[in-house]
Amino acid sequence: MKSVSLTVAALAASVAFAGVAAARDQVQIAGSSTVLPYAKIVAETFGETFGDFKTPVVESGGSGAGLKEFCKGVGEDTIDIANSSRPIKDSELEACKAAGVTDVQEVKIGYDGIVFATDSGLPDIAFVPADIYKALAAEVVVDGKLVANPYKKWSEVNPALPDVDIAAYIPGEKHGTREVFEEKVLAEGCKETGAADVIKAAVSDKDEQHAKCVAVRKDGAAVDIDGDYSETLARIAANKTGVGVFGLSFYENNADKLKVATVSGVTPSVETISSGEYPVSRPLFFYVKKAHIGVVPGLKEYVEFFVSDQMIGPDSPLAEYGLVSAPDAEREEIRSAVEGGKTM
Amino acid sequence: MTDIAQQASGQIIAKAPARRDIGIRRRYAAERRFRLYGVAAITFGLVFLFLLLWSVLSKGYTAFQQTELTLPITFSQEIIDPNNKRETDPQVLQTANYPVLVRNALAEKLGVASSNRAALRQVSGLFSDSARVELRDMVMSDPSIIGKTLPVTVLASANIDSAFKGQFDMTVDEASRKVSDQQVAWMDQLAKEGVLAKGFNTGLFVNGNSSRPEAAGLGVALIGSLYLMGIVLVLSLPIGVAASIYLEEFAPKNRLTDLIEVNINNLAAVPSIVYGLLGLAVFINFAGLPRSAPLVGGLVLTLMTLPTIIIATRAALRAVPPSIRAAALGLGASKMQTTFHHVLPLAMPGILTGTIIGLAHALGETAPLLLIGMVAFVANVPATPLDPSTALPVQIYMWANEAERAFVERTSGAIIVLLAFLVIMNLGAILLRRRFERRW
Numbered sequence: 001m002k003s004v005s006l007t008v009a010a011l012a013a014s015v016a017f018a019g020v021a022a023a024r025d026q027v028q029i030a031g032s033s034t035v036l037p038y039a040k041i042v043a044e045t046f047g048e049t050f051g052d053f054k055t056p057v058v059e060s061g062g063s064g065a066g067l068k069e070f071c072k073g074v075g076e077d078t079i080d081i082a083n084s085s086r087p088i089k090d091s092e093l094e095a096c097k098a099a100g101v102t103d104v105q106e107v108k109i110g111y112d113g114i115v116f117a118t119d120s121g122l123p124d125i126a127f128v129p130a131d132i133y134k135a136l137a138a139e140v141v142v143d144g145k146l147v148a149n150p151y152k153k154w155s156e157v158n159p160a161l162p163d164v165d166i167a168a169y170i171p172g173e174k175h176g177t178r179e180v181f182e183e184k185v186l187a188e189g190c191k192e193t194g195a196a197d198v199i200k201a202a203v204s205d206k207d208e209q210h211a212k213c214v215a216v217r218k219d220g221a222a223v224d225i226d227g228d229y230s231e232t233l234a235r236i237a238a239n240k241t242g243v244g245v246f247g248l249s250f251y252e253n254n255a256d257k258l259k260v261a262t263v264s265g266v267t268p269s270v271e272t273i274s275s276g277e278y279p280v281s282r283p284l285f286f287y288v289k290k291a292h293i294g295v296v297p298g299l300k301e302y303v304e305f306f307v308s309d310q311m312i313g314p315d316s317p318l319a320e321y322g323l324v325s326a327p328d329a330e331r332e333e334i335r336s337a338v339e340g341g342k343t344m
Numbered sequence: 345m346t347d348i349a350q351q352a353s354g355q356i357i358a359k360a361p362a363r364r365d366i367g368i369r370r371r372y373a374a375e376r377r378f379r380l381y382g383v384a385a386i387t388f389g390l391v392f393l394f395l396l397l398w399s400v401l402s403k404g405y406t407a408f409q410q411t412e413l414t415l416p417i418t419f420s421q422e423i424i425d426p427n428n429k430r431e432t433d434p435q436v437l438q439t440a441n442y443p444v445l446v447r448n449a450l451a452e453k454l455g456v457a458s459s460n461r462a463a464l465r466q467v468s469g470l471f472s473d474s475a476r477v478e479l480r481d482m483v484m485s486d487p488s489i490i491g492k493t494l495p496v497t498v499l500a501s502a503n504i505d506s507a508f509k510g511q512f513d514m515t516v517d518e519a520s521r522k523v524s525d526q527q528v529a530w531m532d533q534l535a536k537e538g539v540l541a542k543g544f545n546t547g548l549f550v551n552g553n554s555s556r557p558e559a560a561g562l563g564v565a566l567i568g569s570l571y572l573m574g575i576v577l578v579l580s581l582p583i584g585v586a587a588s589i590y591l592e593e594f595a596p597k598n599r600l601t602d603l604i605e606v607n608i609n610n611l612a613a614v615p616s617i618v619y620g621l622l623g624l625a626v627f628i629n630f631a632g633l634p635r636s637a638p639l640v641g642g643l644v645l646t647l648m649t650l651p652t653i654i655i656a657t658r659a660a661l662r663a664v665p666p667s668i669r670a671a672a673l674g675l676g677a678s679k680m681q682t683t684f685h686h687v688l689p690l691a692m693p694g695i696l697t698g699t700i701i702g703l704a705h706a707l708g709e710t711a712p713l714l715l716i717g718m719v720a721f722v723a724n725v726p727a728t729p730l731d732p733s734t735a736l737p738v739q740i741y742m743w744a745n746e747a748e749r750a751f752v753e754r755t756s757g758a759i760i761v762l763l764a765f766l767v768i769m770n771l772g773a774i775l776l777r778r779r780f781e782r783r784w
Binding site: 024028030036039041043047049051058069072076079120227229249253255256257 | 439476521555632633635714
């Protein structure tokens with residue numbers, strides 16, 4: 001009998017625990033795994049600098065999942081900030097507004113460069129978007145006609161490229177990076193090679209034209225990586241002739257194992273990306289729930305701290321990790337938008 | 345008919361010895377082959393276990409050591425509080441530039457001129473930025489040390505730590521590695537002078553997560569996992585045991601109980617991510633419990649563990665011989681007395697073994713925690729099960745995704761810690777079984 005009453009007591013205690021759920025005293029953030037390392041650095045430094053506030057909690061899980069959580073509603077059990085490696089979609093914003101999240105502040109934190117890298121043992125590679133399109137697209141133009149991609153080796157695509165089998169490890173379709181890869185590389189290459197015109201002649205619907213342009217071959221030469229960049233790195237280590245798609249910061253942290261390819265003759269670096277010379281880059285964002293500012297302690301301070309030059313300026317720890325700072329004028333603009341409380 | 349039978353039997357008798365001999369040889373060969381298959385299967389399993397342990401241990405053992413710098417640091421008033429305002433403005437001590445103190449002490453030791461800015465920046469790369477918090481806490485707890493020179497131990501930076509442990513390939517071009525030749529030369533010099541040395545990595549067990557590998561630790565994850573295990577134990581053991589006792593001893597055997605039994609067996613095989621979805625919908629969205637909290641994680645893992653515990657408990661109860669029940673009932677004990685005085689104590693070792701194995705299973709789960717927000721960067725050690733926290737397998741997952749080289753060894757180090765916990769729990773299960781097991 002004793003054990004039964006003990007059990008009941010334990011159950012009661014655990015229910016009582018739930019009852020005393022105190023007001024949240026910590027900023028909660030979720031979203032993009034690309035923004036995660038930057039948000040972690042800011043959160044940690046924030047916790048160290050502001051003794052009165054706890055270190056914010058940063059969840060990972062992806063831009064889409066983060067924005068979905070963010071748009072669930074207003075209140076203590078919803079997150080305050082969603083990190084995103086792409087701008088919020090109209091449909092997501094509508095979902096937000098329908099759930100009562102009417103005031104959303106968009107904050108751009110800087111740019112992320114996307115680089116193509118190979119094992120350090122391979123010769124230097126210089127890509128143009130057309131090469132990558134021809135090597136990886138599902139259908140390419142041969143003699144004015146669309147045919148299934150016939151290329152097996154990089155040298156068949158462009159004689160200047162090494163004579164090795166095409167094996168590319170590209171971000172999976174749920175990755176934020178995938179969109180940049182499609183827009184800035186495949187769509188660009190589609191236009192350069194003239195495939196876009198052939199497709200335009202064949203298909204009238206605009207969306208379908210675009211979809212055909214960015215469709216990736218499925219015969220094993222292009223491998224979708226749904227995990228993180230560390231998985232791509234492991235694939236490259238296993239297949240020394242493979243080409244991987246990485247974030248600039250990840251590449252810089254593993255520069256002793258990887259060799260970076262130039263795109264359109266430009267070597268990716270913080271300088272070439274911030275000047276816009278290097279073509280494959282994307283802005284990174286976070287979205288703030290304005291209704292929570294002033295309610296969740298530290299939220300306003302965290303956002304202001306994030307956009308300060310101390311964090312996203314050219315000499316900041318984020319820049320050191322690989323974030324490409326926005327130009328001075330743009331950073332000034334971001335700060336004034338944050339202070340003014342501009343919503344979408 | 346009889347004629348033929350006699351003929352046949354006569355033949356059999358004549359040829360019998362030779363035939364029996366052939367049969368035995370064939371059967372012996374079959375047995376030898378079967379034994380060989382068995383040995384091959386075990387060897388196969390052992391080889392992979394060995395490979396797993398080897399890859400984890402060889403990569404991870406270095407994580408238990410951390411390179412540290414011990415040197416006299418002057419808490420100079422000019423740097424901490426140049427305008428002597430700390431009496432009136434406590435913010436001064438909070439925001440002072442503490443890393444410069446370490447940099448200056450190191451620069452002096454290495455003979456770097458204070459005007460050589462490029463070299464000073466390289467000196468700053470030798471030690472961890474976590475020195476800021478360490479020195480600040482020292483000064484804030486005892487401001488009288490300002491102006492004094494004290495020996496302080498600060499962490500070396502992650503890159504120096506990796507280089508000192510020989511994890512960087514030093515043969516590649518200087519530009520494409522994270523430490524410069526100058527820094528390596530300084531590192532060797534400091535190591536020779538005894539300033540730089542490897543010590544036991546206490547921080548790995550105490551610190552919360554950090555974006556700086558050298559300061560990142562499992563503290564939050566360990567406490568989070570402890571809370572999770574506590575909640576799972578407190579909830580799933582009594583509920584599971586009560587459910588199984590009722591189903592096994594009291595409930596009538598009819599279609600309804602059959603249906604329940606089938607469902608319990610099915611639930612044990614449901615992928616754990618499904619429980620995470622359930623937890624998100626019920627505990628967070630409906631009950632309004634906080635995100636990322638071990639309480640929610642514990643509830644979700646309880647749901648996941650319950651079927652395992654119920655199945656193990658029912659098996660243990662069924663293994664108690666009916667003669668025990670019959671004897672107790674025959675001596676006039678009530679059904680409940682029979683169960684609680686005789687059956688349950690005898691089934692206890694089996695129940696505990698099942699519970700510990702269920703707990704060990706729950707300890708290694710990440711998937712259900714993903715959706716309830718426990719896969720997160722958490723730096724503050726949780727004080728209650730309602731504060732945000734992570735768990736051991738989550739920490740392994742998060743570190744495995746980090747870009748810095750120094751996180752590779754920490755990932756393996758965390759796996760070793762998790763494996764140690766699992767081994768301890770399984771050993772506990774075996775010991776309990778050995779100690780209390782009864783044979784009839």
